Amino acid sequence: MTHIAIDPITRIEGHLRIEAEVDSGQVTDAWSSSTMFRGIEIILQNRDPRDAWLFAQRI
């Protein structure tokens, strides 16, 4: 049983970490983590609704 962590996962947009348990060449369990948070949902609160798309398209 080996525990591996691949961080960063490249060739994607965003930050991703994958951890996996490997047993005899077979992945037996895996976890993914998104390692970046900006709080766009919090920032959007109490804004003019007409502006929402400009914020949300930058997620």
Place this chain on the structure above:
Amino acid sequence: MSIEGERANPIDGGDNVAVADENPRTASTAHRMLDMPAELARRGISRRDFLKYCTMMAATLALPTDQISRIAHALEAVQRPAAIYLEFQDCAGCTEAFLRASHPSVSQIILDKISLNYQETIMAAAGTQAEAAAQDTIAAGNYLLMVEGSISTKDQGVYCCVAGRSALDLLAEAAKNASAIVAVGSCAAFGNIPAAYPNPTGAVGVSSLVSHVPIVNMSGCPVNAVNLAAIVTYYVTYRSLPQLDQLGRPLFAYGTRIHDACERRAHFDAGQYVEHWGDEGHREGWCLYKMGCKGPATFHNCPAVRYNERTSWPVLAGHGCIGCSQPKFWDQMTPFYERLPDVKGFGVEFNVDRIAEILAAVSVFAVAAHAVGSVVRRRSKPESPPPVDENPKAEENTEMDENQEEPK
């Protein structure tokens, strides 16, 4: 990208583990050696295309024509400067804007001219191999550091981590040996959307954290690919940064107010405004100021350079400028569809000359007076000419009151 020969770069799918075993300085230097004309030809970029690119760069940088050959010469040099491109609190929109340009793209040429040893979105290596590529470059020193995205400072920077380390930590390390830093896009430059109220993660731009290395802020949301290519070309050619404004932005790209170079400016001057989306004025391409255009408060070369290979830009497409190259535009330029007087503050770089220009504009264009006059009053107490007042009656009343008081 598949590369033969000596160029074993992790971006191109080379085996960077083998590189890590060698002396990093020798290894990274070896990577930078290649036959540039042959390399360009192999990628289908002709000599003519290359020189056209050099001319475009000289034009964008507002350099005299004799500098075209100098740029070409510098770009053909076999010694390629190393670069690291870090992504923090970003949406990868700047990366996309840069990479999606068409053929022969500015990004292709730039990616050939620098030894880009780390770029998460396009590199083949992942995990520890990717980090090793960055570590080797940092150890060798004298590289160009490009940063996209803001840096979270709240709670020890836990809101943005790569390879188990915070962006704060990674930036401090990568900035240490860098010869210059390019803050790519408004997030890296000023904090941008992650730093918008209430800034949940304590996001800041690079220049809030790094002071010992020259930094150039290439703001814009996203950055303009041509401007980014131009700054890298400038750095490769002159090994320095061009003249910057008070916000650390190069004057070649941020020295002109959008409103002053706008193709719809004639309609503003003529008092022809879009009043409603889809009305006659909108169909005719009239001024978008009343629809909330922030061009009068924004400094960027969008009207000249545009986006997507000079295809278009928001105002040409019929939507007002949102002021994306200005600091804190998410808070100071919103609501985006309200006209400028509702904006809490103009950009901070208004100098005396610009205020004078605005004053001149105010005296000529009464329509703009209520927009700009209030700002001018707030910014300065000009000697002459005074801004057109929104409420002349109020002032008259005051004078009358004073006059009345004097006899007493």
